Amino acid sequence: MLRDLCLILCLPLAAFVIQLAIGRRLPRQGDFISIGAIFIGLALALKLFARTILGSGAELPYVWEFDYLTLGAFRITMGMWVDELTVCMLVVVTLVSSMVHLYSAGYMHGDPRYTRYFAYLSLFSFSMLGLVLAHNLIALYVFWELVGLTSYLLIGFWFEKHSASDAGKKAFLTTRVGDVGMFIGIMIVGWKIGDFTYQGVFSGIARGELVGPLLTACGIGLFLGAVGKSAQVPLHVWLPDAMEGPTPVSALIHAATMVAAGVYMVGRLYPVFNLEAFWVIALTGAVTAFIAATIAITATDIKKVLAYSTISQLGYMITGLGVGAFAAGLYHLWTHAFFKALLFLGAGSVIHALHSQELPEMGGLRRKMPITFATMLVATLAISGVPGFSGFFSKDAILAGSLAFGHAYGGIRYLPFALLIVSAGITAFYMFRLLFLAFAGEPRDHHKYEHAHESPRVMTIPLVVLAVMTVFSVGIPFVTDHWFAEKVRMPVLADYAAAGHDAADVPAGALVPEASGGHEAAAAGGHESAGGHGGTGGHGASHGPFAVTGEHEHAAHIPAMLASIAIAGLGIFLSYLTYGRRVISAAAWAGRLRPLYVLFKNKWFFDEIYQVLIVRTVLLVSALARLFDIYVIDALVNGAGKFGARLAWLAGGVDLLGVDGAVNGIAQSVIGLGRTVRHVQTGRLQNYVYGFMGILVLIVLAKMFL
Amino acid sequence: MNLFDPASLNSYLIIAAVLFSLGAYAIVSRRNAVSVLMGIELVLNATNVNLVAFSRFSTADLRGQLFAVFVIILAAAEAAVALAIILAIYHNFQTIDVNEIDSLRD
Secondary structure: OHHHHHHHHHHHHHHHHHHHHHHHHOHHHHHHHHHHHHHHHHHHHHHHHHHHHHOOOOOOOEEEEEEEEEEOOEEEEEEEEEOHHHHHHHHHHHHHHHHHHHHHHHHOOOOOOHHHHHHHHHHHHHHHHHHHHEOEHHHHHHHHHHHHHHHHHHHOOOOOOHHHHHHHHHHHHHHHHHHHHHHHHHHHHHHHOOOOEHHHHHHHHHOOOOOHHHHHHHHHHHHHHHHHHOOOOOOOOHHHHHHHOOHHHHHHHHHHOHHHHHHHHHHHOHHHOOHHHHHHHHHHHHHHHHHHHHHHHHOOEHHHHHHHHHHHHHHHHHHHHHOOOHHHHHHHHHHHHHHHHHHHHHHHHHHHHHOOOEHHHOOOHHHHOHHHHHHHHHHHHHHHOOOOOHHHHHHHHHHHHHHHHHHHHOHHHHHHHHHHHHHHHHHHHHHHHHHHHHHOOOOOOHHHHHHOOOOOHHHHHHHHHHHHHHHHOOOOOOOOOOHHHHHOOOOOHHHHHHOOOOHHHOOHHHHOHHHOOHHHHHHHHHHHHHHOOOOOOOOOOOOHHHOOHHHHHHHHHHHHHHHHHHHHHHHHHHHHHHHHOOOOOHHHHHHHOHHHHHHHHOHHHHHHHHHHHHHHHHHHHHHHHHHHHHHHHHHHHHHHHHHHHHHHHHHHHHHHHHHHHHHHHHHHHHHHHHHHHHOOOOOOHHHHHHHHHHHHHHHHHHHHHO | OOOOOOOOHHHHHHHHHHHHHHHHHHHHHOOEHHHHHHHHHHHHHHHHHHHHHHHHHHOOOOHHHHHHHHHHHHHHHHHHHHHHHHHHHHHHHOOOEOOOOOOOOO
């Protein structure tokens, strides 16, 4: 187990180092090293999946740790925490990553920085796997920043393009804003609980060491990290710009894995959030889902449509977690990773063939690119929530969860459900718009159409694999589609409370959420949803915030499902009329709904608002700071300098006149004395004799008269 | 009391004083080194006269006269050494004029 985990984690790192050192001198520029590393990781992850999820799962959760830093009584440990959620994440990351690696071998062929590209991909895989395996907040934060770094490197991969390097900077800085909140959250945990391991944090909260407004603040702070990383409103602006990076990168990092890290983090730290924090989370997610969906309607760049679609779907996941549909939110992460990666890779295939990203220049491509078309159709059906495809099960579970949340608390708490159900219709509409515009009808740009061709096999194989996963990631539809909710259970605080005073002393098994009352509730949830839902079951009655929600779940399933199917059907039908049959004129409706169209087209003016509120403010403040610098700081510094110079000048004068004068004066006077006295010494003996005779006479006279 | 009574001490002391003065005058005024040397001899003999006279008139023993003999011997040795020095000076400077020999001056 440990060996496998270490291999999964460290092989991409080794590949990164090798690529960086000698990659360029290897055959094929060393791409097989990165690809091989991630495929071995995939095999090991699948083996783990078979043993734990499909098998008994008796060895979970698996905890391995070692002391990293010991400061007296304060310990920071590093290690791995593997439970069902971790295993699922490992499969998502390695599977999508390996498909993207393979695909990139075709897509990036002939790029001047081919080796470096694969090195970055390996580094990203390592960071993401480390993030998934982390068993404490410190390690989580470190890998969190590492994926941010690789994201920055890969968005700005074609840094010759000014827009690409700008987008990289924007992504890095915007997510940093959220990371500050996350850091504050971690510091609150460290301050109040003093233990950064997940188990330590949970049992600390169960013991009541972190309560009240501070717990809310901690939860919202940690969630801010997710807002930045998972591109939630209002920090979503970086993700559409991140499409400047190579398309496989968009598929891997900005659709399937890294942006889902925020969702994973919220799910992983679930017991840290209280009801207030959950309300913030649910509201943020729902608003994000709605706003992003509306923007996606008017976008014409195929990757921008998918980017906004990603933001919207991440909003779904966040809302799912926020309303207490723990398993549903993470289930959507699982299914979404496959079909959204597929959509991006399909879009990449189109871009590769056409050398254009503009939807109005496409059309009729289904004849030229049958495999791409077929696989993208599957993914579009899935994301639109057509029954039988994976997206349907997970999205329905979220909708049911949010409806139950509304039933439970009433009033304004219905808002998330309302926003999500409208977004579901819009999602179906804009996704089929994309499909119709790109693949159906007649080619609009004949020149580009003539040159279009199906992509090489190295690119289509990943498409097919992901299309299969899009259908069968839920198991067999309508039969085993609720396995995720049964396996991945909401952590229940009561278990941590029972876990005793020192979490480290308790055997790992005691920390399993299923150990107590949550077990029955979770199992029951699974059975209830057997009718065709991923199920929102899994949160036990003992998890405080959602004790009420659970009772309403059963009632919410069927209405939510029917509403979802209806509105998805409506969206697809409208899309067909508008872009398939062209019975409805899109341009006419854009004119009729001019204010809305302008609003959506300009992305709700977020960039403009930030330009005014933040960029201008920062520039203004920096201009003021510059003036302050020149007229106050510089003046002070220069004044001090001038004062010093004056003082030195004075001291110099004193030195020259006083000290040197004294020293030289003494010397001069001695010299003068010597000059005077030297005349006495004539060298004539007889003068001397005169001298001492005279003195003798004086002495005798003195003796006689004194 | 007769100042020049031949039997009194005074007359001897006066002669010695005259001799000393003449010798001293010769030392400071003569330019010839040999003359200076002769002046020194006069001073020494003036001292001798004093010593013998005090010995005769004041004490019974012969300590004063003994000193006079020492001075005579010393004068002989001194004359020998001084003449040798004067010879050496003459070799070096081609003169024995004491005013010319002033190379010790600064």
